[in-house]
Amino acid sequence: MSAVLNRRSLLAGGGAAVAGLATGVAQARILPRDMVPLVGPGHRPIDKDEQGMWQQMERVEAEIADSNLLIKDSALNSYLRDLIGKVGGPATKDMRIYLARIPEFNAMMFPTGFSVVFSGLLLRMRNEAQLAGVIAHESAHFLRRHQIRQWRDMRKKTDLLAIGTMLAGMAGGAAGVYVGDYARLAQLGAILSILRYSRTLEAEADAMSVKLLADAGYSPNAMSQTWQQLIGEMDASAAYRRKNRDRSYSLFATHPSPEARMADLRVSASEVTVPGRAYDDYRARYLQAIGSIRPMMIDDQVKLNDPGASQYIVETLAQDGWNGLLRFAEAEIWRLRNRAGDDARAAAGYSAAVRYPDAPADAWRWHGIMLQKSGNRAEAKAAYQRYLTIAPNAPDAPFIRQQLQFL
């Protein structure tokens, strides 16, 4: 701390600067009706900065488009294309969507109008309305030109900071005063202000997503339900690890806090709801669309070694009814968690799973193993035989056949 700038003046100045720049701890809610699209169909960049951004993104898209992380299922991909077509506003025809096999809750929109959705998102969504809500949020980033607005905001603020620092330095130099501490404070202010703008844009996308959802006939409450699930999952994950959920200091966050988003989404949803109009969540259609990859997505999640979150996800999905796949996943979580008593829990879980007609082959396999371990040979044999009937070409089929000889 320099002699010129004492702690009190730094705190006072800092407090004022931060209050002035980042009063966004509790930002006012952005209204869905204000969220008009800023691009029409066939938008092309005209300004130099946007052209440069688009050119770089063309290369990025080419890389993503043939990444080996993409899930190639053509029916599912055309389903997702239809979905972005429903909630993409005026730019529906310009948007592309890619599905990547990454077991995380995430989706993103790139400046040129292509979106990447992670398989972890599809796993967590209980119905089409929820997924459409997240996709609508991403569409809103494009429709409201968020990437280029964010870039321009950042450019403006770093420019001002550079000029201001230089001028202040010169003034200080001329007056013989050290202004380095104020310069650092201004730097912090600029960073906070840039982050605040990022949160504002996220709030814009949330507000617009609710509007796009309702316009397309989806239940506009789906988005706040999604955030409720996300909060529950983060809490469950932290609780298992005996930790508190990481609540990063909101001034430094790029997104508003999940709680704030959920609350705003709920109010916005009631605002756009037209009384008397019927909204649907299209659950059956959604389950049919993701049916082919759901076992894989659950398996990816279970193997993340995050039993708190995995169990929360399974239980959330099971609110719409248990089935063989979810029971099997639950048993797998317990088996891999391996706490005291988990083996018995897992055994009970496998035996519950195989009672459902849609139980996966592996449920029969593990059911057999658990029975064999507990000495229940006749039943184990029956379970193994059932496994071989369902999956005669399983990689371990010869091994299981050999086991059968000893039962």
Add this chain to the structure above:
Amino acid sequence: MRRLLVTVGMAVALSACVQTKQYADVEFAPPQGDYQLLVMRPDVTVGSVTTGGMVEPRADWTDTARANIIAALKAQQANRGGKTFILESRDGLASRGVTGEQVAELERLHYAVGSSIALHRYAGANLPTKRGKGLDWTLGEDAVALGRKTGFDYALFLHAEDSFASTGRVALQVLGVAGCVVGFCAPTIGGGGQFAYASLVDLRTGQVVWFNVLQTGTQIAGINMGDIRKPEGAATMVERLLDRMKPGKNVRRAQQAQSR
């Protein structure tokens, strides 16, 4: 005042520089005579440095620079006797039986290998197993298969970045230098400069036989050490990057022994 100017002058002299650092396989002999060179899609980006110091990509400059570099490269290779084929898009070898996907795969593989070279040869994380071995990296069978199918002897991977201080950045620099008069001196705010690398792969063995990194830049915004948006600037970059290929250690030793 005089002392101040001397300091500024020294800072200017020290901060403007062109640097290259090349490594070669110990048995590497620079290609000469009748050889076929495949240049993989050149990766060129040109941007403008904003007043605040961020680099903003510029599509028009990038397109011009890319065309200039390709032209300069063709001319430079013709001087050495080689026939050059520039891969403009990933499907450019489809007629020779190499799919766009295979080209992209090889580029990704090279990106990984090149990153490893950057880390273990340039960033200082030297590996004891590679000591004294010059450049000891390979793209393996995929590169050999590409060479066999297409008949090329070498593949060249090229990456070039260039950036130029915007008017605002230059004005800020002027302020920084002017401030020295009142005792607040910021003569080296920086802004603009080139970074490029070239990597030569022998398609008969798959080995990365030669690698070079070029860095030019000044810490004074507004001074350029080359401008690849202009044909002569692109020619300078290609010359700096590719024209002074040194043979590998063993080849050099053999040449010295012969001359003695």
